[in-house]
Each structure stands twice: as C-alpha cells, then as structure tokens.
Amino acid sequence: MALFIDTFVNKIDRKGRVSVPATFRATLAEQTFQGIVAFPSFKLQALHCAGMDWMQSLIDSTQNVDLFSQEHDDLTASLFADAKQLAFDGEGRIMLPEALCAHAKLTEAAAFAGRGRYFEIWEPQALEAYKAEARQRAADKQRTLRQQGSEGSHR
Amino acid sequence: MALFIDTFVNKIDRKGRVSVPATFRATLAEQTFQGIVAFPSFKLQALHCAGMDWMQSLIDSTQNVDLFSQEHDDLTASLFADAKQLAFDGEGRIMLPEALCAHAKLTEAAAFAGRGRYFEIWEPQALEAYKAEARQRAADKQRTLRQQGSEGSHR
DNA sequence: CCTAATCCCATTGACGCCCATGATATCCCA
DNA sequence: TGGGATATCATGGGCGTCAATGGGATTAGG
Numbered sequence: 001m002a003l004f005i006d007t008f009v010n011k012i013d014r015k016g017r018v019s020v021p022a023t024f025r026a027t028l029a030e031q032t033f034q035g036i037v038a039f040p041s042f043k044l045q046a047l048h049c050a051g052m053d054w055m056q057s058l059i060d061s062t063q064n065v066d067l068f069s070q071e072h073d074d075l076t077a078s079l080f081a082d083a084k085q086l087a088f089d090g091e092g093r094i095m096l097p098e099a100l101c102a103h104a105k106l107t108e109a110a111a112f113a114g115r116g117r118y119f120e121i122w123e124p125q126a127l128e129a130y131k132a133e134a135r136q137r138a139a140d141k142q143r144t145l146r147q148q149g150s151e152g153s154h155r
Numbered sequence: 156m157a158l159f160i161d162t163f164v165n166k167i168d169r170k171g172r173v174s175v176p177a178t179f180r181a182t183l184a185e186q187t188f189q190g191i192v193a194f195p196s197f198k199l200q201a202l203h204c205a206g207m208d209w210m211q212s213l214i215d216s217t218q219n220v221d222l223f224s225q226e227h228d229d230l231t232a233s234l235f236a237d238a239k240q241l242a243f244d245g246e247g248r249i250m251l252p253e254a255l256c257a258h259a260k261l262t263e264a265a266a267f268a269g270r271g272r273y274f275e276i277w278e279p280q281a282l283e284a285y286k287a288e289a290r291q292r293a294a295d296k297q298r299t300l301r302q303q304g305s306e307g308s309h310r
Numbered sequence: 311c312c313t314a315a316t317c318c319c320a321t322t323g324a325c326g327c328c329c330a331t332g333a334t335a336t337c338c339c340a
Numbered sequence: 341t342g343g344g345a346t347a348t349c350a351t352g353g354g355c356g357t358c359a360a361t362g363g364g365a366t367t368a369g370g
Contacts (some may be wrong), residue, residue, distance in 0.1 A: 037160070042290065042293065042294040043294065055158075055160070056158075059158070059271045059272070062271060067216070068197075068198070070292075073199075073289065074289040074292045074293045075293055076270045076271050077268070077270070077285070077286055077289035077290070077293070078286070078289055078290050078293040079271075080159070080160045080161075080268075080269045080270050080271045081160075081161070081162050081268040081269055081270065081282075081286060082162070082286070082290075083160045083161060083269070084160070084161045085160060085161060085178070
C-alpha cells in the first residue's frame, strides 16, 4: 500500500519544475496515472498530495452525499475544483502551477514531507517552523493523552 | 471512469465560442456523442455539465421519485427541459447559447470547474467568490467528512 | 438574400519530451 | 578495506508539438 515517509527538499527550476523524490515516485509506480494529485490545504500553508487512487477514494466517499446538496457542493468545490493533476515528465518532475505556488508561498525550493498515506509540499522554512510547533504541541498534549488511557497510539 | 478535476479559464470569442479544456475532452473521448450536455443550475449562477452518460445516470436517479409527483415534475423540469447538447467543433470548442450565458452571466471568459463526475461553467469572478465561501464551510465541516470513513486526510 | 452557424487554416505561446551534466550513493573487485 | 567503476537521481536547457485563440471562407436556413 502507499506509504510516504521522510522529508526531502528539492529545487524549483526557472520553469517551475521540481523533482518528486524517487522514493515517493516508487510508491506511486503502480498507479495508472503517472503523476500526483495536489490541492491546497484548508488550514495550512501547504499542499496535500497523493496518487490518483487516493482522489478516487475521496470521490467514492462523496457519493454517499446527496447530489446538489449544500454539503456535496462544498466538498466537491474544495476537493476537485482546486485539485490539480500533475503528471511526471520523463525525469520524474512535476510543474507547480502558479495558484499552488501562491498558496504555499513556494519560490525556489519545495519540501516534500511524508505523512503516511499522502504527503505534503511546503516552503522549506515554513515546514521547519510548523514542525517545531507540532513538536511543541505534541509535548504539551502528552499528558492529556496519557490520562485518556492506552488507546493513544500515534495521535 | 470519468473524472473532472481542476479549474480552467478560457476566453469566449466574439462568435460566442469557447474551448473546452483538453483534459476534460480527453475524459469525454470514449462517449458516442462528441460534446457535452449543459443545463442551468437551479441554485448556483452556473451551468452543470457532463457527458451524455452522466445525464443518463440522472434519469435513472429520478426513477426513485414518484412519477407525476410534484417533486418529479420539479426535478425533471429543472434538469432536462433546459438541458442542451453542445457539440465540439474541429478544435474542441462549443457554442454557448444565449439562454445559458444569461443564466451564468457569462461575458468574455468561462471558468470550467471540475466536480469529480461532472463539471461546471462559471463566470470566473463569480466562481472565485463561490469557492471562497465553499472553502470556508468545508473547513468548518472537516470533522464530518472524516467521520464518514474516508481516510484521515489532514489533521 | 441576409444572418448565423460550421468548417478550415494560421498564429503563438505554453508545455511535454529529450538529451546533457554533475553529484551522490552503491557495488565490485583487488 | 579502500578505491575505482557504475548506476541512480537531481537539475538545467533546447526544441518540437499541441492546445487555445482569432479570423476568414463556406454552407445552411429562414
């Protein structure tokens, strides 16, 4: 199954291209669409990315929602209208469209951060800052977690 | 399967023609009717569009509603009475009829917004405004989506 | 006969495809 | 174990192709 771990920082060239880390490409190798799907995060200054199968599973979950309902419209507008298919070129690079670069404030380098079933693209310094916060929050919440009992796992 | 994602803005020329994005055309390539079906949305200032197969699935869905009931009449009147088949020309363009342009307030450009199994045509600025709202509402409902079982997406 | 839609061709600009280079890690063999 | 050969990957740049667009010609239809 798809599994993205570790973080890689690659350069964005003057054409707006950036290499997707080879290990991430290997994870996506079996997919029919050779490339990734990326859309801006709701709350973070980052892009959520995964293979097409992941997007397909999102479509499947929206099928439980009534067509033309408010909920359906809001979900599909954010998930599909803002999502972009980014195909690999011969060297395993993708082109980052202007809109996505703007959302994540990407300029000359992109950090690919594994998140398990999907991964994220960050401006490298923003990622560092975010990770520091996340570590801090995790440390703060440890106590709470412990009190809640065993089930805590990875959250 | 058919999958429309991403948003593309194309110009409407002085003859009322507009190019359908190549990726959308590719999605529709297998269909017998080379073109799209479009009808005005009854809640949004936009046009719902898809291939003929999707319209067929809508017909199937209305069979769950009692024939000659008020609801059936309302649905079929809205969905099918104003729907238009718009054929591609040699370059993959369609002509937008006056009535449809009026409903969506289209003037010099059209935004094609993917919605998964179908897509919509908007006046570009109206789409931006709508997406901003939808995004906000979707962010509020993040928890709901997660409970429906798709994977954790983002946290 | 006039208006309007369809067809056909030209332009241009972006994107995909290809090759070259350099740097790094891996392997093989002495 | 060390050093050289090799494969892999990230990066840069040139070039061809195709998509979007515009305009003219031809045909249909009222």
